[in-house]
Amino acid sequence: MMFGSQGRFLVAAAALVVSTAACATVKQDEFQAEMERVRAEMASGDQGVEDRLNNRVDGVETSLRELETRFDALEGELQTLASEMDATVQRLEASLRFTAPVHFGFDEAVVDAAARENLQRFANVVGEHYPTAVVTVEGFTDPSGSAEYNLRLGQRRADAVKAVLVDEAGMNGQTVRAVSYGEDTRRLVQPGETGPGAAGRANRRVVLVIEHADAAMNADIVAAGAGS
Secondary structure: OOOOHHHHHHHHHHHHHHHOOOOOOOOHHHHHHHHHHHHHHHHHOOHHHHHHHHHHHHHHHHHHHHHHHHHHHHHHHHHHHHHHHOOEEEEOOOEEEEEOOOEOOOOOOOOOHHHHHHHHHHHHHHHHHOOOOEEEEEEEOOOOOOHHHHHHHHHHHHHHHHHHHHHHOOOOOOOEEEEEEEOOHHHOOOOOOOOOOOOOHHHOEEEEEEEOHHHHHHHHHHHHHHOO
16 A cells, blocks of 8 residues: 555554544644654655555554444444334434433433433443443423523533433543533424423433544545545
8 A cells, every 4th residue: 555745644643543542632742743753754765664654554444444343333232222212323424323212301400210221221332332432412402491591401401411421320521521402493303392291301302422533533534645
């Protein structure tokens, strides 16, 4: 596998990202130092540099295949789990959207016992098949009340679910995020349905998004290098 100078530089960057995949971020100064070293190697014109960079490409491609295999296994297990708990799984380009049966009372952000059990099972599956995945908890409300209030309420719900996943189910707090979409009309399950009471319950929910971030980022870098 042979690349031009720009391609080798991009591939080296991909190799650095893969080698530090266990970390949440790569420090900017460390990244810049590595890139300067790669530039110097490429400028030397040494065939050994070409060989080492090609070896890095092979390592990146192997890592990507392993990540994809793990992600496919995770999707299969979540599909099985979804069939058991009346949930849904949607495969997106670089993520999985798991619509869990976690709903809330009107104007509440309390995670009940049944939902806690479902979240524990979800955490077990992710921990087994893709423990380094980034999970985003998306909080939603029904359309009752102001948009500003519902954005805050959606955040309380997302935070409550994140707390269950981290504090009770043992997920890594550094890889679980919580965001709110409030009453976003584009995401309402039952448009116009609101409480109090059971009405609008389907809208008062969270969605769990498992991101395939490492593989997506590295695939883009490798593809750019291969085309240069």
